[in-house]
Amino acid sequence: MSFYFAQFLTGLSSASSLFLVACGLSLIFGVSRVVNFAHGSFYMLGAYVAYWLVQFVPGSILGFWGSVLAAALIVALVGTVVEILILKRIYNAPELYQLVATFGVVLLMQDAILFIFGGDDQFGPRAPGLDSVVRIFGEPIPEYDLLLIALGPIVLGGLWLLLNRTRWGVLVRAATLDREMVASLGVNQSWLFTSVFFLGSFLAGLGGALQVPKVSINLLMDLSIIAEAFVVVVIGGMGSIPGAFIAALLIGELNAFGVLVLPQATIVLAFVVMAVVLVLRPYGLLGKPETLAHAAGQVELPIRPASNLAKAVAGLLLAGLVVMPFLAGEFAIVLATDVLIFALFAASLHFIMGNGGMVSFGHAAYFGLGAYGAAFFIKYAGGSMELALVAAPVMAAAGAILFGWFCVRLSGVYMAMLTLAAAQIVWSMAFQWQDLTGGDDGLLGIWPSEWARSKTAYYFLALVLCGGGILAMRRMIFSPFGYTLRGGRDNPNRTESIGINLRRHQWAAFVVAGMFAGIAGGVYVFSKGSIFPDEAAIPRSVDALVMVLLGGVQTLSGPVVGAGVFRLLEDEISRLDYWRAILGAIIIAIVVIAPEGIAGFIKKLAMKAGFERNEEQGS
């Protein structure tokens, strides 16, 4: 019995740590609707700064806590600078563009911390005065754990007072409910957002700083915490601080007792819980349905068939792609094959995101399913590449049918998080089901058939499959099916009211997108010869999002442009030292200068120059 109580306390202290990080994320999202990917980076920065400060005051209790607070403040200032310099300029961009900007911040911060603090793992000292254990029912409980257990509710209470008993809190709550109304009542939104970002970053920094006596400080901290923090925020209900607290308790305790019952399952437990919660309570435990923005986001121009100029450009591009292998070197062909694959992958995400208004944070699931589908076919059925490339979309579509059924029941960020949970489930299966997938060691020896073995032949195969896929999706976008999806994106109620079963259409679109992502995955696996769980993991999903948003979510050519730019940039600058910082800076610059994406930016320029019809002339 006493053992279980000790385990319960351990779970509580993990829950407190988790809550401290998650509450800042929830606060920022609630007010500014920014899905802040950089929150984990602020957490990591807090840990590094606190570790560095503590060195100057060894063993002093006051010094330790002073360092923790100072670190949190420094992080808060960095967060504020990020908000003012970057995010403030793009609040008016389409939803989620901030996500790409914060992803740029993640890359910048990783290299900045590597540059300043070095690459070695750091292990902070224990907290002075709290460096041993107390016996509770005879079980040793670390004193610092007890402190963390107390700190969670204290921060929760403090936030509650701040939000409910101060004028600032009233404004923040008002902004969480209805931003436009608050603005129209004369509240300085800009200042409010900055102050919320300050507080949110402070909490992230505090969360990181408080981990110094507990964990080893390393450069992988940022990404390992951010997924978990998202899970907590979503389970609790986005924007709800008490919800985040309950969710953190749930996850902390599940982990503590999960290791006793099913030690292997902890890897995916949190995501399964998130999926179950979202299916049963679509807005999280204490969340409220998303308030519809009055402006209904940006009113997009209706899409129309490509202008003659655009057709000419596309024709030239295609001709260039066809003659390219005869002019360029072998490696250029390999790289071009990569770009084609990612263009199809990004276009398939764009199909549901740009066209259907359904955001997926877990599109890599279908890329990975396709790749594994093809690999299984070769490994276990002894099949040929040709048939494996059929098996790829089939497997991906099967996954999309299953997950899509649940996902289309939600909308907005909640849907995005459910897709993320689905992708994590796929990833953990690939990672854990060693007999089938080879686990982390992957499946090897999946090479093309004899005729497609040369780089040039395989390039043309990829060009036909990926180019054909992109054109097929484009065709669908202009079909009645595509119009229905856009109707659902712009006004679900009106679409339903004219007798369209929107959910079924969205489900179909989800399956189509999954299927084409599966083709991309299938083509990918034969170009690399091997497949590993990485291809279904979060970074791959983020890649797809970044490509779509970089290219421009409101332009049909956006994903293709975005995939090309992103893949070629990555290849080119990864030859340099600190290349992640450079890539991050370029991404941020593109988002700030061209918040409509590269393709959108070019289109705007073309309209200004009179090459493309603009809306007035068109209507």
Add this chain to the structure above:
Amino acid sequence: MKILRYMAGCVLAAGVALTAIAAQAAEPIRIGEINSYSRLPAFLDPYKKGWQLALEEVNAAGGIKGRPLEFVDRDDGGKPGNAVTIAEEMVSKEKVTLLAGTFLSHIGLAVTDFAKQNKVFFLAAEPLADAIVWKSGNRYTFRLRPSTTMQAAMLAKEAAKTGAKKWATVAPNYAYGKEAVAAFKKELTKLVPDAQFIEEQWPTVFKIDAGPVVRAVEAAKPDGIFNVTFGGDLAQFVREGNLRGTFENRTVVSLLSGEPEYLEPLKGEAPKGWIVTGYPQGAVETPEHKAFFDAYMKKWGEAPKLGSIVGYNVVASLAALLNKADAYDAETLVNTMKGLEVMSPSGKFVFRAQDHQSTMGTWVGKTDVKDGAGVMVDWFYADGADYQPSDEEVKSMRPAE
């Protein structure tokens, strides 16, 4: 500061390269080196310093048959797909003679398979997965560092001497952890037939929640603990375990934990009395190691880590290979590499013809704390040649060429 040092290094390297070219005007032999430099700087920075030092020494001594040796190194960002793309580029555009490198096992396996498909010579430097030379082994791939099973066998031999019967295992929940636990179980049961494994913990790699894991191990009341966690996970495991007294009066056997990469960050909290594989750095007194150690200290101003030795030995192996081979096509290189003897700071080792694994060993000893830092004591050098499966076993595990 760092950037200044880096720039100074570049200028120096350029100067060395220029004089080398002026002196020899011979075409360099290019080696394609792929690694996850940006993903794992803590391990790969010392590794890179190791091969840079060795490269400098080889070229200062006149290069390979009068030709300078040149490394084209690229960062794969920790993504296996990127590593394969880079390998393509190295072979088709950079015209490298052979490939080397990789740290993470899955990336090593991806390049292993690339080498087989494209008939390119590949020396896997750091990855530990058994599959690289056994299950997925192929004609074109060799591996330098002692494998998971070799290191687990070294530890099992020492563990058998302690008399502990009831064992708990703690290992990260992925291929490496599972392979290590399976190998340790197999080797220990050979030596101690009545050994029992009564508890298994599988924390998520890089995400250990150490408190509950430690409690679960404690609750099973084992005589011995076999640990495979490393890096940040190890640090947390050690701290939570020390706090709760989990390691008191128990035998703890731990893979890789004696490597300075893992032991140093623990500082004064490094565990005492754990049986580990690792590297006692300055304490190794053999003349060949002493020379390496001093040169490394002089060049970089810090003590080498285990990665530095591996990096150095990559160049030592390749230099030996290229000096001996009379042609540089992949087939000749493979044939020359089989049974090749290499002199290195860690002693002489051989690339086995049976499975292309080098017999480079590692140091086995106990951890202790001296002057607020973790060190290895009572160590000895375990020669990799002594911890190999029989030739029949190898044959059954390795696909025929």
